[in-house]
């Protein structure tokens with residue numbers, strides 16, 4: 403199998419991370435992969451913000467937990483978080499960001515870094531407490547967040563379970 407296919411098929415969502423930071427060089431490559439995703443009419447109305455500061459991550463996930471009334475919410479102890487945001491008026495912002503998310507996941511996988519989609523900001527990026535944190539991170543007020551990518555090194559055994567695929571594949575000739 404060619405290495406790109408191998409990378410696509412072997413990527414798994416990782417939900418238990420080691421306390422090990424993601425190297426800056428790897429994070430740079432992952433962010434570059436995000437930037438090179440396709441976007442509708444090549445508008446590129448997005449921004450990619452990475453956060454690695456443990457204290458800031460903790461404040462962020464604790465605020466999300468509070469706003470959503472969730473217990474035990476901690477970004478799975480991820481060492482880094484990539485927050486793709488997009489202009490709220492952008493016609494295909496959500497699709498563009500989803501393409502960037504998959505680039506992030508595949509780039510991370512190719513570098514030995516685990517990842518998972520975090521969906522919790524979809525409805526709450528304009529909540530006052532959440533917006534204050536996004537502003538502190540330099541995310542424009544005009545931007546909303548759809549999915550975020552948690553990144554880190556997988557804990558032993560994590561990602562070995564393979565969720566079966568059930569979509570229908572057809573080729574019409």
Ligand SMILES: Cc1cc2nc3c(=O)[nH]c(=O)nc-3n(C[C@H](O)[C@H](O)[C@H](O)COP(=O)(O)O)c2cc1C
Pocket residue numbers: 413414415416417518519520521522549565
């Ligand atoms: C739109 C979307 C939202 C998701 N939200 C979450 C989430 O909030 N938390 C999480 O742990 N996984 C989330 N996932 C990951 C899926 O659960 C995961 O991709 C799926 O179970 C298949 O497993 P795999 O990624 O290991 O192949 C999300 C994936 C997508 C595409």
